[in-house]
Amino acid sequence: MKSFHVGLIGLGNVGYRVWHNLLTHRELLAKKSGKEIEIKKIAVRSVEKALKQGVPPGILTTDWKEIVNDPDLDAIVELIGGIDVPYEIITEALKKGKEVVTANKALLAFHGQQIASLASSYKRRILFEASVAGGIPLLQAIQDGLVANRFLMISGIVNATCNYILTEMTNGRMSYADALKKAKELGYAEADETLDVSGEDSAHKAAILCALSYRFWPKVEEIYTSGIQSVDPFDIQYAGELGYVFKLLAIIKKHQDSKEVEIRVHPTLLRKDHILSSVSGSFNAVIIKGDIVGDQLFYGRGAGGDPTASAVLSDLVELARYPHMEYNPRLFFADEQTEYKVMPISEIISRYYLRLNVVDKPGVLAAIAEILGKKNIGISSVVQPEVSSFSQGVPLIIMVHDAKEKYFKEACFEISRLPFLKGEPIVYRVEDFHVQ
């Protein structure tokens, strides 16, 4: 049996599980791929730590260049994170004729286009199944299983940390700070949680999903991104009473005949009976709407060493199975992007949840309704929850029907100037896409 030699760069949680599972599943993977897949060299930060983990000393190095320059390696796996160094590693590896596997969503979101072009010109492949939704074979589904479809929508929960925190805030009636603390204690959140809770990590994944489904790389800064840090337990409670739950969603949509793609990340209200609403804790789930196949949902662990390793290993098997190809079916659009572009957030149409803090006196609702009415924005329901103290004003929650974002925001600005308003209006988007 032929062998397929791999160099691994990075032996953190994911890297170690790739190494470990490749050993424990060696025979099975050889049968399934037709080649003996073997990690011949590993670049690590600390040799000492790697030795303690049981990696034999002969294959360890602290210099990634040794791996990229090793003529005996067929592929490299980049698992160090960050952007600049991985970019250098991957471009060098491609130029040296190596195939590449990475789980690095930030790198792809910022440099995906250049890397794909480079891979295309050197006729090498770069696979990155592990970069979105952990172990769920989502990118393969988009590129292979659902390949015949034009995509109308790809939306879902792609950040396990945020989903865990929102689930705890909802079910455990916790504050954001307490839920974050618990997420860190349990290892669901990094020491520095910023990339996750700010929505940036989800935006990076949305960029990749957009590239694969609409064949252009959006600029990261064009992706409207709002995180979960300021989600107030009050809003979770009020939304719950109205039959909704909060989820941080990455939403990518293209309407038929339009050349603009909606791509945005923000806390979103979903009806409790929506299938995404039952996705809790550290799970990810993504809905794909194809023009031929209809709606599909993919659900599984979105993070963690083993689920991510499962995706990395599937990429290695694919590389081992198929020899170098003249035509790269995965990145066929690397050199010819579509003319699509990102739709400005002001142009999207959505339903909204609006919470106002008002002085409780007659005429308040009429004045608000008049402003919304002038903008042709219909109210679908109004609730004024019971509160124990009126000193800070009373909350008034208004759900509105579909409206163009810019008109709704204009209305909110006018409402915010009403004399009986205390504080700024709190606004969340409501999604009611059906799975059908």
Add this chain to the structure above:
Amino acid sequence: MKSFHVGLIGLGNVGYRVWHNLLTHRELLAKKSGKEIEIKKIAVRSVEKALKQGVPPGILTTDWKEIVNDPDLDAIVELIGGIDVPYEIITEALKKGKEVVTANKALLAFHGQQIASLASSYKRRILFEASVAGGIPLLQAIQDGLVANRFLMISGIVNATCNYILTEMTNGRMSYADALKKAKELGYAEADETLDVSGEDSAHKAAILCALSYRFWPKVEEIYTSGIQSVDPFDIQYAGELGYVFKLLAIIKKHQDSKEVEIRVHPTLLRKDHILSSVSGSFNAVIIKGDIVGDQLFYGRGAGGDPTASAVLSDLVELARYPHMEYNPRLFFADEQTEYKVMPISEIISRYYLRLNVVDKPGVLAAIAEILGKKNIGISSVVQPEVSSFSQGVPLIIMVHDAKEKYFKEACFEISRLPFLKGEPIVYRVEDFHVQ
């Protein structure tokens, strides 16, 4: 650009949608596969009907042999259903060096092993993504995306007709006969519904899932198969009151270190909050538990012309992308099956729902509990629902903890002989696998 020539055999609902979608997505598919995929010949039962559907006369034939023998064709797509003729078509096509795509689960369940061996010896591929769960790329997930995993369980709803009928019986409080009638009117059930409602269709799909995940083809007659025809609305109601819903599940499980695989199809009680319980109407959903990746769920339309065509087209794209290969990664086990075998149903361990019809008098429950107790079977709950008339006896529902099937069945036999019992005990299995 190179071309990839296809012969289509069968122009029913699925065949027509393959033809139609290939035309409307032609340019996209060429970019994604690197070849112009073109249907050059179609074998139909009625040329007249095909002409009315807009197919040009030059490519039509009523003789499938013309397609199998055409040296200009790279692949054939078999979509006629049945077993004997498709078997002849596919074996002939493989021998003539053609690649094959089929959606025919019955054929694969009965002859999968021979066909796979033949494909292997002629170094040609046979792909059948459309044979299980319609448009959901489930087989690709098992073979590619989750390729690194040993599978611990694959279970789910794989028959849209049964799921539609059970959903209507549950939500619409309909009888089986009325729900079946509605399913036929809406086109969810065939004129002859037997294969679907008997569970046989699900068993065929279970055989395929077993082959791909455990690398041996079970004999169809070894698969324990029970349909939905005799599900009583009373049991749906009582189960509902206990917090359960009825689903027809295909269940495939292998315990670590065991060489026996559970493979069975039957109406199953699932807790209402289980993720599969919310899969309603004509949707399919399958849970896959991998030893590395953990639990995954795949959800989408399980039947219908377009979803099935989406899967057939994805197979054609895969064939077009990759040239003939010496090693077939999809059917690597064709010539070397594992030593696994099917576990007899009497050996499985399950929870059970038991409905008895008893004369309402003191001592009844004690006598039943004694029989169960002697077999070491624990009762988890007992309910005696209110009924309006006692003349036919009263229902007594007993939920039991995990028990080996053979001991539970022995207990049921003893219970059935108790003097105050009217009619046979009604038994359903209860699954409480968690998605975690």
